[in-house]
Amino acid sequence: xxxxxxxxxxxxxxxxxxxxxxxxxxxxxxxxxxxxxxxxxxxxxxxxxxxxxxxxxxxxxxxxxxxxxxxxxxxxxxxxxxxxxxxxxxxxxxxxxxxxxxxxxxxxxxxxxxxxxxxxxxxxxxxxxxxxxxxxxxxxxxxxxxxxxxxxxxxxxxxxxxxxxxxxxxxxxxxxxxxxxxxxxxxxxxxxxxxxxxxxxxxxxxxxxxxxxxxxxxxxxxxxxxxxxxxxxxxxxxxxxxxxxxxxxxxxxxxxxxxxxxxxxxxxxxxxxxxxxxxxxxxxxxxxxxxxxxxxxxxxxxxxxxxxxxxxxxxxxxxxxxxx
Amino acid sequence: xxxxxxxxxxxxxxxxxxxxxxxxxxxxxxxxxxxxxxxxxxxxxxxxxxxxxxxxxxxxxxxxxxxxxxxxxxxxxxxxxxxxxxxxxxxxxxxxxxxxxxxxxxxxxxxxxxxxxxxxxxxxxxxxxxxxxxxxxxxxxxxxxxxxxxxxxxxxxxxxxxxxxxxxxxxxxxxxxxxxxxxxxxxxxxxxxxxxxxxxxxxxxxxxxxxxxxxxxxxxxxxxxxxxxxxxxxxxxxxxxxxxxxxxxxxxxxxxxxxxxxxxxxxxxxxxxxxxxxxxxxxxxxxxxxxxxxxxxxxxxxxxxxxxxxxxxxxxxxxxxxxxxxxxxxxxxxxxxxxxxxxxxxxxxxxxxxxxxxxxxxxxxxxxxxxxxxxxxxxxxxxxxxxxxxxxxxxxxxxxxxxxxxxxxxxxxxxxxxxxxxxxxxxxxxxxxxxxxxxxxxxxxxxxxxxxxxxxxxxxxxxxxxxxxxxxxxxxxxxxxxxxxxxxxxxxxxxxxxxxxxxxxxxxxxxxxxxxxxxxxxxxxxxxxxxxxxxxxxxxxxxxxxxxxx
Numbered sequence: 001x002x003x004x005x006x007x008x009x010x011x012x013x014x015x016x017x018x019x020x021x022x023x024x025x026x027x028x029x030x031x032x033x034x035x036x037x038x039x040x041x042x043x044x045x046x047x048x049x050x051x052x053x054x055x056x057x058x059x060x061x062x063x064x065x066x067x068x069x070x071x072x073x074x075x076x077x078x079x080x081x082x083x084x085x086x087x088x089x090x091x092x093x094x095x096x097x098x099x100x101x102x103x104x105x106x107x108x109x110x111x112x113x114x115x116x117x118x119x120x121x122x123x124x125x126x127x128x129x130x131x132x133x134x135x136x137x138x139x140x141x142x143x144x145x146x147x148x149x150x151x152x153x154x155x156x157x158x159x160x161x162x163x164x165x166x167x168x169x170x171x172x173x174x175x176x177x178x179x180x181x182x183x184x185x186x187x188x189x190x191x192x193x194x195x196x197x198x199x200x201x202x203x204x205x206x207x208x209x210x211x212x213x214x215x216x217x218x219x220x221x222x223x224x225x226x227x228x229x230x231x232x233x234x235x236x237x238x239x240x241x242x243x244x245x246x247x248x249x250x251x252x253x254x255x256x257x258x259x260x261x262x263x264x265x266x267x268x269x270x271x272x273x274x275x276x277x278x279x280x281x282x283x284x285x286x287x288x289x290x291x292x293x294x295x296x297x298x299x300x301x302x303x304x305x306x307x308x309x310x311x312x313x314x315x316x317x318x319x320x321x322x323x324x
Numbered sequence: 325x326x327x328x329x330x331x332x333x334x335x336x337x338x339x340x341x342x343x344x345x346x347x348x349x350x351x352x353x354x355x356x357x358x359x360x361x362x363x364x365x366x367x368x369x370x371x372x373x374x375x376x377x378x379x380x381x382x383x384x385x386x387x388x389x390x391x392x393x394x395x396x397x398x399x400x401x402x403x404x405x406x407x408x409x410x411x412x413x414x415x416x417x418x419x420x421x422x423x424x425x426x427x428x429x430x431x432x433x434x435x436x437x438x439x440x441x442x443x444x445x446x447x448x449x450x451x452x453x454x455x456x457x458x459x460x461x462x463x464x465x466x467x468x469x470x471x472x473x474x475x476x477x478x479x480x481x482x483x484x485x486x487x488x489x490x491x492x493x494x495x496x497x498x499x500x501x502x503x504x505x506x507x508x509x510x511x512x513x514x515x516x517x518x519x520x521x522x523x524x525x526x527x528x529x530x531x532x533x534x535x536x537x538x539x540x541x542x543x544x545x546x547x548x549x550x551x552x553x554x555x556x557x558x559x560x561x562x563x564x565x566x567x568x569x570x571x572x573x574x575x576x577x578x579x580x581x582x583x584x585x586x587x588x589x590x591x592x593x594x595x596x597x598x599x600x601x602x603x604x605x606x607x608x609x610x611x612x613x614x615x616x617x618x619x620x621x622x623x624x625x626x627x628x629x630x631x632x633x634x635x636x637x638x639x640x641x642x643x644x645x646x647x648x649x650x651x652x653x654x655x656x657x658x659x660x661x662x663x664x665x666x667x668x669x670x671x672x673x674x675x676x677x678x679x680x681x682x683x684x685x686x687x688x689x690x691x692x693x694x695x696x697x698x699x700x701x702x703x704x705x706x707x708x709x710x711x712x713x714x715x716x717x718x719x720x721x722x723x724x725x726x727x728x729x730x731x732x733x734x735x736x737x738x739x740x741x742x743x744x745x746x747x748x749x750x751x752x753x754x755x756x757x758x759x760x761x762x763x764x765x766x767x768x769x770x771x772x773x774x775x776x777x778x779x780x781x782x783x784x785x786x787x788x789x790x791x792x793x794x795x796x797x798x799x800x801x802x803x804x805x806x807x808x809x810x811x812x813x814x815x816x817x818x819x820x821x822x823x824x825x826x827x828x829x830x831x832x833x834x835x836x837x838x839x840x841x842x843x844x845x846x847x848x849x850x851x852x853x854x855x856x857x858x859x860x861x862x863x864x865x866x867x868x869x870x871x872x873x874x
Contacts, residue, residue, distance in 0.1 A: 030752065031749070031751040031752060031755060032751055032752070032754075032755025032756055033751075033755075034459075034755065035750070035751045035752075035753075035754040035755025035756075036375075036378070036754065037375060037459075038754055038755065038758065038759045038792065039754060039792075040375070040378070040462065040463070042462065042463030042464070042465040042778065042781075043375070043460075043462070043463070043791070044791055045791055047453060047460060050450075050453045050454060050460065051375065051453055051459055051460045053454075054453065054454045054455060054456055054460070055456060055459075056456075079456075079457055082368065082376060082459070083368045083369065083376055084368075084369055084374075084376055084377075084457035084458055084514070084515065084518050085368070085369065085518065085519070085542070090542060090543075093542065093543065094543065097543070149573055152573065152574065152577045153577065155581070156577045156580050156581035159581045159582065160580060160581065160602075160603075168581075168583060169574065169577045169578060169581055169583065170567075170569055170571075170574040170577070170578050170583060171544060171545075171567060171569075171583070172544055173544070175358060175360055175545065175547075175565050175567070269570065269571050270571050270573065270574060271571075271574065272567075272568065272569045272570060272571060272574050274542070274543025274544055274568075278543070278570075279543075282570075285749070285750070285751065286751065287751035287755060
């Protein structure tokens with residue numbers, strides 16, 4: 001196992017280097033961070049050239065990539081090309097916000113998805129099962145941005161009609177969110193709608209996954225043996241079926257957790273949430289490769305680590321799996 | 325006795341009732357309170373003289389903290405702000421700024437002539453362009469005409485005279501932000517005023533405006549609080565909070581739902597609903613940003629575009645009045661097409677020189693066919709074997725531009741001219757295609773200012789100051805008129821030069837002016853004292869007069 005882990009980690013390094021190099025080249029070649037300067041009637045071409053030289057934009061892209069690597073390692077990603085603000089504090093800030101949102105989504109959607117999946121499997125072909133299946137497919141089909149916009153309109157209309165503030169439609173907190181419990185409540189009211197919008201898709205996925213996994217186990221030989229031994233049904237489900245059915249879902253959740261760090265670009269944009277997705281898309285539109293690269297490195301490392309964790313977990317939970 | 329007492333009580337009740345009613349019908353707002361302004365962009369940083377921070381919203385909020393010589397009012401008039409008077413002398417041009425005696429920084433130090441001189445020397449310092457951060461100085465135009473050695477300070481450091489090398493007509497736009505010399509002297513300007521307006525020497529926020537910068541939660545909001553030492557009308561609000569809402573739909577719901585008190589979005593179609601939303605007021609006027617279609621006549625453009633008759637046929641095939649109606653009727657039904665590329669529709673100097681090419685489909689067809697073009701089976705003309713087909717570029721993801729393109733495409737197709745959608749991401753469009761002239765037709769916007777001098781870089785020949793002349797248009801007569809206008813200090817004579825230039829531009833037709841985008845100031849009915857200002861001053865120009873009733 002240890003050999004497996006070390007080998008995986010070592011193999012990840014060239015993958016990370018290749019990914020960062022390719023993305024850096026693509027972003028650098030396809031955009032010009034000084035584009036806005038051409039719109040300024042007071043700046044001469046000579047001045048733009050000076051500014052480009054100061055920012056290293058007149059160097060070959062390979063050399064610029066090396067400069068970026070040095071900045072990333074020695075100065076925690078340094079500052080952007082179009083902004084003098086240091087990148088690392090921004091990244092940690094938006095990462096925290098994204099984790100608040102997406103961990104909430106993950107926890108809620110796992111709890112609800114698993115419960116719905118279990119009940120659907122136990123009551124296969126019942127009205128509940130058919131209803132859950134239908135709602136799952138509706139959840140899959142509905143685009144997140146549409147759900148997000150509808151939720152904003154609904155809760156704004158509630159406020160307009162009855163002056164009752166249930167949830168907020170934008171931002172992470174109010175102007176004066178208070179402290180302690182008031183702060184938490186305010187934050188919950190702001191995150192509720194984006195969480196609901198994202199949960200609809202996630203619950204649909206996890207419930208289908210759990211249902212399929214449960215059905216596979218529920219009809220297996222050892223489950224039949226457990227029943228034949230005279231165990232109560234609840235014990236069969238809880239100790240034999242559920243635990244074994246959870247194995248593939250657990251690894252799926254570990255994989256999804258790695259992807260959380262990339263943020264939810266559309267949702268964060270619509271709800272004006274200061275998260276990883278918004279950070280990434282803002283930098284991309286500005287044509288600034290430095291924040292994009294910083295985002296990529298964090299996300300890539302997390303995806304690599306959690307992919308590895310998922311593999312380890314799978315081997316740990318299922319004794320039939322052994323890694324050489 | 326009891327009866328008298330009863331009458332007395334009744335009288336008191338009557339008086340207090342009238343008082344209550346008067347209070348209710350009189351201005352309901354009181355001093356104090358916080359106004360939350362939904363901002364479509366988050367400023368990248370706050371040093372308004374650096375390119376990295378050059379952002380519309382940074383300028384809007386920055387002017388609440390750092391003031392300048394003039395404030396431009398909604399009628400395009402320069403009104404004294406930091407100065408009590410300004411004197412202009414000729415031969416040579418000398419401008420004397422007499423700073424208000426009561427103009428002080430909030431740390432108690434007066435605003436002085438030294439601040440003006442320091443502002444000049446900071447802007448003219450080329451070292452900032454070579455710094456890795458900051459992106460260099462936004463504009464030195466005009467400042468480079470001042471002879472530093474002839475600067476005179478007098479009147480107890482409250483007056484300063486600058487002498488110009490040659491006449492510079494746009495002098496009123498100079499010194500629009502005055503820097504605090506006592507705070508910034510000796511510092512690295514490329515790193516000053518990035519996250520805040522702190523005096524690097526003592527870490528305290530500095531301001532000579534109606535508000536003082538308080539805090540910035542990056543990604544979320546920015547807070548400015550009332551400056552009690554402001555020389556002008558003291559702000560009625562306790563604070564203004566800028567809430568960053570970069571999605572236009574979020575802005576709409578936020579103002580409807582009372583999460584923000586006001587917004588000032590770019591015009592987009594969904595905003596139309598706000599006109600009928602209860603509890604919300606909309607002010608919409610002709611804005612300074614005007615949309616146009618540039619025709620590339622250089623080597624990278626369509627070969628047919630070199631012919632004047634092709635450009636004329638293009639413009640006469642576009643029904644701009646119908647286009648404006650299709651795009652903006654729900655947002656602002658009073659918009660009209662633009663007929664001048666130097667002066668805006670709402671400026672007194674405006675003359676429509678482009679009306680000679682107003683929509684006339686029949687005349688356009690006649691023009692095309694008189695040059696030997698024949699219609700193909702697909703309804704598109706071919707002229708000497710070349711299809712009358714153009715690549716049409718604009719910024720991808722812009723709903724209004726997409727709609728405008730669809731309308732234009734249909735109108736042109738009806739007249740046998742084809743335009744093909746070639747929309748691109750803005751950083752490629754503005755960063756590569758436009759500056760290199762790699763386009764055939766390009767639709768985008770210029771921002772008109774109060775002074776026409778900045779248009780020089782757009783309409784002058786590329787090798788004669790036309791740094792933003794992406795069309796490769798060149799008329800030495802236009803160059804000469806701009807030079808004369810830029811050096812003419814008499815406003816009446818000046819506007820004649822510029823209008824003559826516009827006449828020549830209209831005659832040659834390297835561009836098709838479309839319309840001015842409307843401004844859209846939306847605020848809840850609990851907000852009072854807010855007035856739209858379409859000039860570069862923006863909606864915050866009278867923030868000290870705002871109040872909020874709850």
